[in-house]
Amino acid sequence: MLKQVEGSAAVAEAVALCRPEVICAYPISPQTHIVEGLGKLVSAGRLAPCEFINVESEFAAMSVAIGASAAGARAYTATASQGLLFMAEAVFNAAGLGLPIVMTVANRALGAPINIWNDHTDALSQRDCGWIQLFAEDNQEALDLHIQAFRLAEELSLPVMVCMDGFILTHAYERVDLPTQEQVDAYLPPYEPRQVLDPADPVSIGAMVGPEAFMEVRYLAHAKQRQALELIPAWADEFKRVFGRESGGLAHTYRLEDAETVVVALGSVLGTIKDTVDELRDQGVRIGVLGITCFRPWPTAAVRAALANAKRVVVLEKSLAVGLGGIVSNNVSASYPGSPDDVHTVVAGLGGRAITRASLRRVFTEAIEGRLEHVTFLDLDHKLVERVLAREREQRRSGPIAEGILKDLGVVAAKIG
Amino acid sequence: MTHQPIRFYQTGTFTVGNRLLAQEQRSVQAQAGRTNSLNSGHRACQGCGEALGARYAIDAAMDATNRQLVAANATGCLEVFSTPYPETSWQIPWIHSLFGNAAAVATGIAAAMRVKGRENVRVVAQGGDGGTTDIGFGCLSGMFERNDDVLYICYDNEAYMNTGVQRSSATPPAARTNTTMPVGSSTGARFGQGKNLPRIAMAHEIPYVATATVAELRDLEAKVRRAMEFRGARYIHILVPCPLGWGHGSAETIRMARLAKETGIFPVFEAEHGEVTNVSKIRRPLPVEEYLRPQTRFAHLFKPPGHPEIIARLQQLADRNIRRYGLLDTEAAS
Amino acid sequence: MFQVRIHGRGGQGVVTAAEVLSVAAFREGRHAQAFPSFGSERTGAPVVAFCRIDTRPIRLREPILAPDALIIQDPTLLHQVDVFGGLVPAGYILINTTRSFEELGLEEFMAKFPPDRLCTVPATELALKHVRRPLPNAALLGGFAAISGQISLEAVSAAIREKFPDKVAEANVAAADEAYAYVRREMEETQRAQAG
Numbered sequence: 001m002l003k004q005v006e007g008s009a010a011v012a013e014a015v016a017l018c019r020p021e022v023i024c025a026y027p028i029s030p031q032t033h034i035v036e037g038l039g040k041l042v043s044a045g046r047l048a049p050c051e052f053i054n055v056e057s058e059f060a061a062m063s064v065a066i067g068a069s070a071a072g073a074r075a076y077t078a079t080a081s082q083g084l085l086f087m088a089e090a091v092f093n094a095a096g097l098g099l100p101i102v103m104t105v106a107n108r109a110l111g112a113p114i115n116i117w118n119d120h121t122d123a124l125s126q127r128d129c130g131w132i133q134l135f136a137e138d139n140q141e142a143l144d145l146h147i148q149a150f151r152l153a154e155e156l157s158l159p160v161m162v163c164m165d166g167f168i169l170t171h172a173y174e175r176v177d178l179p180t181q182e183q184v185d186a187y188l189p190p191y192e193p194r195q196v197l198d199p200a201d202p203v204s205i206g207a208m209v210g211p212e213a214f215m216e217v218r219y220l221a222h223a224k225q226r227q228a229l230e231l232i233p234a235w236a237d238e239f240k241r242v243f244g245r246e247s248g249g250l251a252h253t254y255r256l257e258d259a260e261t262v263v264v265a266l267g268s269v270l271g272t273i274k275d276t277v278d279e280l281r282d283q284g285v286r287i288g289v290l291g292i293t294c295f296r297p298w299p300t301a302a303v304r305a306a307l308a309n310a311k312r313v314v315v316l317e318k319s320l321a322v323g324l325g326g327i328v329s330n331n332v333s334a335s336y337p338g339s340p341d342d343v344h345t346v347v348a349g350l351g352g353r354a355i356t357r358a359s360l361r362r363v364f365t366e367a368i369e370g371r372l373e374h375v376t377f378l379d380l381d382h383k384l385v386e387r388v389l390a391r392e393r394e395q396r397r398s399g400p401i402a403e404g405i406l407k408d409l410g411v412v413a414a415k416i417g
Numbered sequence: 418m419t420h421q422p423i424r425f426y427q428t429g430t431f432t433v434g435n436r437l438l439a440q441e442q443r444s445v446q447a448q449a450g451r452t453n454s455l456n457s458g459h460r461a462c463q464g465c466g467e468a469l470g471a472r473y474a475i476d477a478a479m480d481a482t483n484r485q486l487v488a489a490n491a492t493g494c495l496e497v498f499s500t501p502y503p504e505t506s507w508q509i510p511w512i513h514s515l516f517g518n519a520a521a522v523a524t525g526i527a528a529a530m531r532v533k534g535r536e537n538v539r540v541v542a543q544g545g546d547g548g549t550t551d552i553g554f555g556c557l558s559g560m561f562e563r564n565d566d567v568l569y570i571c572y573d574n575e576a577y578m579n580t581g582v583q584r585s586s587a588t589p590p591a592a593r594t595n596t597t598m599p600v601g602s603s604t605g606a607r608f609g610q611g612k613n614l615p616r617i618a619m620a621h622e623i624p625y626v627a628t629a630t631v632a633e634l635r636d637l638e639a640k641v642r643r644a645m646e647f648r649g650a651r652y653i654h655i656l657v658p659c660p661l662g663w664g665h666g667s668a669e670t671i672r673m674a675r676l677a678k679e680t681g682i683f684p685v686f687e688a689e690h691g692e693v694t695n696v697s698k699i700r701r702p703l704p705v706e707e708y709l710r711p712q713t714r715f716a717h718l719f720k721p722p723g724h725p726e727i728i729a730r731l732q733q734l735a736d737r738n739i740r741r742y743g744l745l746d747t748e749a750a751s
Numbered sequence: 752m753f754q755v756r757i758h759g760r761g762g763q764g765v766v767t768a769a770e771v772l773s774v775a776a777f778r779e780g781r782h783a784q785a786f787p788s789f790g791s792e793r794t795g796a797p798v799v800a801f802c803r804i805d806t807r808p809i810r811l812r813e814p815i816l817a818p819d820a821l822i823i824q825d826p827t828l829l830h831q832v833d834v835f836g837g838l839v840p841a842g843y844i845l846i847n848t849t850r851s852f853e854e855l856g857l858e859e860f861m862a863k864f865p866p867d868r869l870c871t872v873p874a875t876e877l878a879l880k881h882v883r884r885p886l887p888n889a890a891l892l893g894g895f896a897a898i899s900g901q902i903s904l905e906a907v908s909a910a911i912r913e914k915f916p917d918k919v920a921e922a923n924v925a926a927a928d929e930a931y932a933y934v935r936r937e938m939e940e941t942q943r944a945q946a947g
Contacts, residue, residue: 004777006770021532022525051528055521056559063518063556067489067525070512073532075525093514138810168812171766173773173785175808197487197510197526199538206513207500271810356813 001178007139007169010176011104011162012037014143016047017184018150020076020102021191022068023052024061028083029116030166031106035078058083062090062101069099070205072196074150076101080166081108081122088126091159095130095221097206098194100153102146103131106166107267107318109351113402117352118166119318120266124295124327126161130221132228133296134248135266136164140176141293144247147179148235150188155231156224157194163295165268167352179243187242225297232294250299252291253306255281259288261368262310264303264332266292269316269348269355276360287364292328303335312342314367316360316378318349325375341374348378384408444635445473445480452479452508454486459506461498464667466657466674467572470631471495471543474570474655477638479509481645482539487530489523491544491553492516494579495572517552519544520560523567531566539645540566546573546587550614561621564649568641571614571652574659582662586612589682590734591727592714594662599717604727615688618652622691625651629685631658632675636697640687656683664713676708681735684742698746702739705732752805753901754815757891758834759824762794764888767914768822769800772892774910775902776804784809797832804901818842820899822891824874826855841865843899845934847874847887866945870898870937872930881926882919893927897934904931 003010012034015023023042025035042052051068055061058079065075079087084105094101105123109115123133132152136142142164149160164170195205209217229250236249254274256262263273270291280287290306292299307313313336315329324330326345333340346363349355359379366372387408392398445451454475461468479486490496490513499506500513514522523542530538542560544553549571560567576594577583583596590608593599597606618626624647629637637655644651658673660666665673677683678697682705685697706728709715718724739745755772759765766787773785781804788799801815816836820843823834829846838844844864846852848871852861861869872894874887882889889911896904907927912920 002777004774004783022528024525049532049534051532053524053528053563055524056562057555059518060521060524060556060559063514063521064525064528066514066518067512067522067527068529069525070522071487071526071529073525073529075529089515090518097514168786171787173770173783175777175782197512199485199487199510202508202510204500204505204507204511204513207502207505208497209502213502268812272812275811354814356816357811 001180002175003178004173004175006033007142007164007172007174008033008106009037010139010143010178011146011164011170012041013178014146015076015102015104016041017179017181018076018102018147018188019047019050019074021050021073022065022075023050024055024064024075024077025052026055026058026061026077026079026083028058028080030108030118030170031078031080031083031104033170034104034106038076058087059090062087062094062103065101065103066090066094066097066099069094069101069193070097070195070197072191072193072198074154074191075099076103078104078106080106081110081116084122084126085110088129091126091131092129094159098157099159100150100157100191100193101159102149102153103159103161104146105161105163106170107163108166115351116166118168119350119352120163121319121350123161123163124319127296127327130158130225131296132156132158132160132225132294134160134162134294135292136162136169137252137268137270137291137293139164139169139172139174140245141247142169143176143178144239144243144245145293147184147187148239148248151235152228152232154191156228158224158228163267168268177245183242187239229294229297229299229301248293250294250302251306252293254289254291256288256290256306259286259309260311261285261287261314261364262290262307262312263287263314263316263364264290264292264328265316266295266328267318269318272355272357273316273360276357276364279357279361280364285368287368295328298331298335300335303332304337307332307336307338310336310338312344312367314344314346314364314372316346316348316355316363320347320350344372345375346372346378347375353379445477445638446634448480451476452484454479454507454509455499456506456508458504459499460501461494462661462667464660464670465494465498466631466659466670467495467545467574468498469634469670470572470637470655470657471570473631473634473637474543474641474653475509475541477641478539478541478568478645481642483537485538486510487526487538487540488512489514489519489526489540489542491519491542491548492579493545493548494574495543495545497579516548518556519548519553520567520569521556523569524560524563524565527566536566539568541568541570543570543572545577545579546571546575547577547585549573550586550612558617558621561618561623561650561652564623566648566650568644568651568653571654572657573654574657574662576659576662578659578662586610587614589731591718591731593717594714604724605714605717608730615652615654618654619688619691621650623650623652624648624690626654626688627652627686628654628656628683630656630674630678630683632671632678633685633697636685643687662714664716665711669711673708673711676703679703680705680708681739681744682708682731684738684744686742693742696742696744699739699744700746702735702745705735752803752809753820754818755802755804755820755822755895756815756818757800757802757822757824758828758832759798759888760794760828761796761798763798763824764886765798765824766800768824768888768892769802771888771907771910771914772802772895772902773804774913775892775906776802778906778909779903781806782808788814797828820895820901821845822895823847824887824891826850829855829857835860841868843868843895844870845891845894845898846871847891849873849876866941867938868898870894870934872933872937874926874930877926877929877933881929882922889923890926890930893930894934896927897931898938904928
């Protein structure tokens with residue numbers, strides 16, 4: 001059924017259709033509307049049986065999900081930013097134990113300085129945690145990926161993180177096609193755990209493993225993720241069969257035919273990039289887009305194939321490997337058949353900085369004209385940065401960096417976007 | 418009170434020979450059909466109080482729940498010595514996730530059982546004092562305030578023994594640990610620090626809180642059984658001496674636990690919904706010195722020239738417990 | 752694509768207005784995208800919300816920098832925030848106020864825009880009358896339907912009924928109706944003035 005709803009509401013509805021049995025809720029912007037929506041559905045009796053637990057921290061949220069999943073229940077939680085870091089120990093643990101928990105991450109920057117707006121540094125900080133990480137381009141895909149996530153998680157006995165851009169998607173009202181319960185039931189069978197805490201058949205889960213076998217356990221985690229590279233497209237195909245639309249998969253390409261320049265990105269910024277690419281195509285520029293849906297496991301072959309004929313690659317990422325440059329671009333470089341020198345990193349949109357068509361057009365043109373540096377920061381205010389550096393050269397007690405920058409910047413309330 | 422202590426002083430001990438009791442009064446451990454939930458062959462040290470406490474507590478819980486029990490375990494000695502993969506001593510469904518989340522994992526298990534209509538399956542969470550009073554405190558308090566249907570058992574050996582004896586917030590004043598060394602002007606762990614978790618649990622007004630020691634194992638069993646009669650959050654805090662960390666002989670574990678109780682250092686009581694309902698009386702209070710002297714963690718208090726003022730302060734703490742909980746057995750004294 | 756930017760203050764239903772507008776456009780079979788300016792703003796702080804309407808799916812995620820229409824829920828923002836920033840030539844402007852452009856000190860500025868696309872409406876007063884709370888958003892959407900012709904009053908009313916509980920919805924629909932009629936009258940007067 002077509003509906004015009006907030007992204008969070010669409011995800012809450014989709015998760016409810018997946019019949020989670022235990023939901024752990026802890027508020028953190030911009031994820032909160034999702035668990036609020038689910039809480040309402042549970043209270044109203046529309047999602048039953050389901051235990052909705054208001055926990056005391058994100059660490060507890062993931063820990064309760066671990067217990068519930070290990071006891072054979074379909075478990076779900078949602079978080080963002082600091083919350084994801086606060087639960088990081090349990091995030092790794094859930095993957096290590098092979099528990100098929102599904103979690104939404106409403107992507108948001110990491111502090112300090114504290115910032116509630118969108119970028120991808122939260123999810124990408126957990127890229128090696130062993131979870132499958134899927135990134136949604138719009139709210140329809142966010143909704144669809146949650147349904148696929150439960151299927152994927154339970155088939156592989158691995159947790160899956162569905163990442164959607166905080167505010168930009170979670171708080172955006174747009175049209176979504178909500179599937180029926182029958183469709184979801186046809187796609188997602190009841191959870192049959194590989195391991196379960198049951199007095200009828202006692203097992204010990206999560207004991208110590210020494211050097212004699214730890215490598216093998218970790219290798220199996222890796223092997224399972226590489227296995228997922230085959231299963232993810234297969235289940236996306238099956239999704240299309242049941243739901244009648246394409247969603248998910250490893251990566252999407254856009255206007256890649258004869259493209260000399262390929263822009264690689266994750267998440268909702270792909271929409272703005274595609275609009276920009278259309279404009280450039282209209283001017284005869286041979287440029288295309290590769291959108292990464294599945295960041296972990298990294299779809300090496302799909303990326304390599306998509307970039308096979310690219311003369312240059314621009315990785316536009318809402319993340320920063322401090323001291324290196326790009327996180328996504330580092331992954332892309334490793335899969336690019338050409339020279340790593342032709343893979344440009346454009347760090348953009350950190351902490352909610354708007355990514356506009358105008359800026360994208362400028363940076364893509366610079367890349368095409370060979371004027372783009374290896375690592376650049378989109379719309380960075382160099383003057384502002386210089387003033388801080390100058391102040392630091394001049395005085396020892398230069399004060400808190402963020403405060404100094406904001407003082408230099410002046411009032412921001414008058415600015416739009 | 419469900420458990421009537423039987424005085425058997427003429428043997429010179431406070432223990433009770435099972436064979437002198439009626440069948441139904443005998444301990445769970447005396448039953449041929451005991452579950453051996455924590456089976457033999459594990460790798461605990463000689464004289465480990467925690468292994469003893471866990472064995473009695475979990476077998477009693479199995480007995481009380483008709484063997485429908487799942488356990489979540491915090492990281493710590495108990496977890497490490499019981500499960501060097503692929504071996505496991507646990508004969509019950511058991512999970513170890515992290516150091517600080519056993520209470521929350523147990524909440525998740527209980528929620529799963531409830532949602533599946535299997536509320537006959539009961540859940541125990543267990544951890545040492547570090548996993549309970551320090552790193553797991555947030556999750557524990559959350560489990561308490563939500564009144565989740567979990568029995569949390571803390572095996573308190575008063576320091577981080579798994580990592581080689583470091584101070585926890587359950588370490589008593591004046592005790593030597595590797596992070597509270599009595600060197601220079603220091604006399605071990607400081608006074609005025611630490612937290613009293615049974616009282617904090619009571620402040621959550623959860624249905625049931627009890628303390629116990631491995632010196633009175635029938636009392637421990639009775640408390641586990643009592644705890645299982647309640648739904649909601651329950652907490653049992655068991656004092657489990659550690660020969661390694663306390664520095665006493667491995668044959669002295671039970672004696673140390675008994676002295677902790679008989680001096681008033683460790684009050685043994687039960688509380689329901691935030692109010693003390695029962696205390697284990699002390700027949701003849703012993704001076705704390707008798708408890709302190711056999712333990713090398715307090716040896717610095719007795720080395721010449723000695724620290725009588727520190728011992729006096731510890732005695733004051735014991736005396737305060739005796740007053741606060743009414744531990745003196747006036748009936749026996751008269 | 753038609754782009755609307757709504758300015759107001761936290762607590763005035765600015766974000767809700769954009770959402771309701773998107774629902775109204777959706778009900779008319781169009782694609783719409785509504786999103787807030789994503790602040791951790793408290794009650795009273797300047798807030799911006801956006802709504803894009805198109806016949807095709809909307810992919811663009813940048814904030815609305817060149818709006819086709821502006822709805823200003825709080826006239827006290829006029830001289831604090833660059834509310835008119837980027838407004839396209841011949842853009843629509845609807846301001847919630849009982850005062851005239853002249854009284855607001857905007858006469859000179861407004862002269863640059865076609866007069867039939869500018870309007871004020873006492874939306875707060877209409878809201879107080881019908882909803883009994885100073886929430887001007889529904890009334891302004893009624894006014895927006897009248898001035899822009901981009902959306903029907905029926906779709907706005909239906910969207911209000913979808914978004915609010917029954918009683919509140921009817922009161923807001925009444926406010927939107929009256930604002931619609933008010934703006935239509937104002938526009939007719941403007942047209943007469945232009946013709947005369």
